[in-house]
Amino acid sequence: MGNTEPARVAAESQFPIIGNLRGEDFQSLESPVSRRAKFMPDFFPAAAARDWNDWRWQIRNRIRDRDGLERIFVLSDDERAALDRIGGRMPIGITPYYASLISRDDPGDPLRRTKIPVAAELIQSPGEYSDPLGEDSHNPVPGLVHTYPDKVLFLATDFCATYCRYCMRSRLVGKGTLLPNIAMWERALEYIRTHCEVRDVLISGGDPLIMADDRIEWLLQRLRAIPHVEFLRIGTKVPAVLPQRITPALVTMLKEFHPLFMSLHFVHPSELTPECSRACERLADAGIPLGGQMVLLKGVNDDAAVMKRLCTGLLKIRVKPYYLHQCDAIAGSQHFRTKISDGLEIIRALHGHTTGYAVPHFMVDAPGGGGKVPLSPDYRAGRAGDDQLFANYAGEVYRYRDPGF
Ligand SMILES: *Cc1c(COP(=O)(O)O)cnc(C)c1O
Numbered sequence: 487m488g489n490t491e492p493a494r495v496a497a498e499s500q501f502p503i504i505g506n507l508r509g510e511d512f513q514s515l516e517s518p519v520s521r522r523a524k525f526m527p528d529f530f531p532a533a534a535a536r537d538w539n540d541w542r543w544q545i546r547n548r549i550r551d552r553d554g555l556e557r558i559f560v561l562s563d564d565e566r567a568a569l570d571r572i573g574g575r576m577p578i579g580i581t582p583y584y585a586s587l588i589s590r591d592d593p594g595d596p597l598r599r600t601k602i603p604v605a606a607e608l609i610q611s612p613g614e615y616s617d618p619l620g621e622d623s624h625n626p627v628p629g630l631v632h633t634y635p636d637k638v639l640f641l642a643t644d645f646c647a648t649y650c651r652y653c654m655r656s657r658l659v660g661k662g663t664l665l666p667n668i669a670m671w672e673r674a675l676e677y678i679r680t681h682c683e684v685r686d687v688l689i690s691g692g693d694p695l696i697m698a699d700d701r702i703e704w705l706l707q708r709l710r711a712i713p714h715v716e717f718l719r720i721g722t723k724v725p726a727v728l729p730q731r732i733t734p735a736l737v738t739m740l741k742e743f744h745p746l747f748m749s750l751h752f753v754h755p756s757e758l759t760p761e762c763s764r765a766c767e768r769l770a771d772a773g774i775p776l777g778g779q780m781v782l783l784k785g786v787n788d789d790a791a792v793m794k795r796l797c798t799g800l801l802k803i804r805v806k807p808y809y810l811h812q813c814d815a816i817a818g819s820q821h822f823r824t825k826i827s828d829g830l831e832i833i834r835a836l837h838g839h840t841t842g843y844a845v846p847h848f849m850v851d852a853p854g855g856g857g858k859v860p861l862s863p864d865y866r867a868g869r870a871g872d873d874q875l876f877a878n879y880a881g882e883v884y885r886y887r888d889p890g891f
C-alpha cells in the first residue's frame with residue numbers, strides 16, 4: 487500500500503467499453519459477440535461509455551418491471567403470465583450489463599431462466615417453504631444468523647444488483663426489511679463482541695458490495711476491532727452481475743482488512759466475461775482469496791460439461807470453486823431443483839477428469855436449520871478380507887490393505 491502508481495490505477499479504473507471490445511476479448515464469451523457489442527447503442531443510446539462503466543449508472547438503469555423487460559426481450563407467454571401475477575414477490579432487477587449477456591428471444595437461455603420469472607415460480611410444491619433453512623429461528627438479533635458454533639452470517643443489507651429467481655433468501659431480498667442500518671448493525675456487532683466463540687464472520691445479504699465504500703469500511707473496521715474475530719468473508723454476486731463495482735478505490739480499502747476472503751456467486755460460464763475476469767483479477771491482486779459458490783439449477787448448469795466449463799473457467803480467473811449448492815426448497819423452486827443424485831453425478835464427472843482445484847464440495851443445506859451437509863459420491867467397492875476395494879475416477883477397481891484389519 488502507499489506506492490500504487492496513480493497513472494496505472496487511473497487507467498485501470500476504466501473497464502473495457504462494450505462497443506470497443508476487441509475480437510479476442512470476446513473469445514472467452516459464450517454469448518454471441520454481436521449481441522453484446524450492439525446492446526448499448528440499441529437499448530441505451532443516450533449512455534456514454536463512462537456511464538456504462540459506472541456501477542451507479544448500472545444500478546440506476548436496472549430493468550425493474552415488465553415494461554423494462556419488454557423494451558429488450560421478446561417475452562414468452564409463460565414469462566408474461568408470471569409478470570402479470572408476480573405481485574409483491576421477489577422484485578425483478580437486472581443490470582444493463584447482465585442483460586447484455588442474456589438472449590433476447592430464447593426463454594430457455596440459462597441466464598435468462600435465473601432472472602426473468604416464469605409461472606412455475608408462483609406454485610408452491612410440497613416440501614417448499616419461504617424460509618427453508620429456518621434462518622429466521624437462528625436470529626439472535628435482527629440481521630445475524632448464528633447456526634454453527636464458531637461462525638455467524640451477517641446480513642448487512644437486503645439489496646442486490648440483480649435478483650435471482652432461485653434465491654434462498656427470496657423472503658428478504660429487495661423488500662427493504664434489512665436496509666443497511668447502523669442501529670441494527672450495532673446490535674449485531676454487540677452480539678459478536680460478547681460471543682467470544684465467534685471466530686468467523688461472513689458478511690452477506692443481499693449483496694454487501696452494493697453499499698458505498700465508506701459503509702463497507704465502517705463495518706469491516708468494527709469487525710476487525712473485535713479480537714476474537716479471526717476471519718472475515720464477504721459473500722457477493724457483484725463480479726458476475728456488476729463487475730464495474732470492483733473499482734481500484736474499493737479494492738484499496740478492502741485490502742486493509744486481511745485476512746479477508748470472498749465468496750463469489752456464479753451459475754454459468756457465460757458470466758465469465760472480460761469485465762468479470764478483470765474484476766476478479768483486481769480482487770486477487772489485492773491478496774483476497776476468492777472462492778466460487780455455485781447453485782445447481784435445472785436447465786442452467788445441471789450438465790457436467792457446463793459445470794466443468796464453469797469450474798475450470800473460474801480457476802482461470804483465479805477463483806477456486808468452493809461450494810456447489812443443491813438448490814434450496816424455497817417456495818416456487820420446483821422448476822429449478824434437480825435430484826440430489828444429479829449433483830453427485832456432476833461431482834463424479836469432475837473428480838479425476840480435471841484438476842482437483844476445479845472440484846467444489848457439493849452441499850445440501852439441511853431444511854429447518856441443520857446447516858450445510860457435504861455429500862460426495864461413494865467410490866468404495868466393498869471389501870476383500872483385509873483389503874478395502876474402491877473404484878477410481880475411470881471406474882477401475884483397486885485395493886488398499888487397510889491397517890488394523
Ligand atoms: C453457509 C453458512 C456459513 C458459512 O459456512 P462455511 O461452510 O464456513 O462456508 C455460516 N453461517 C451460516 C448460517 C451459513 O448458512
Ligand code: SF4
Nearest residue numbers: 646649650653692723
Ligand atoms: S445475489 Fe444472492 S442474495 Fe441476491 S438475489 Fe441473488 S442469490 Fe439472492
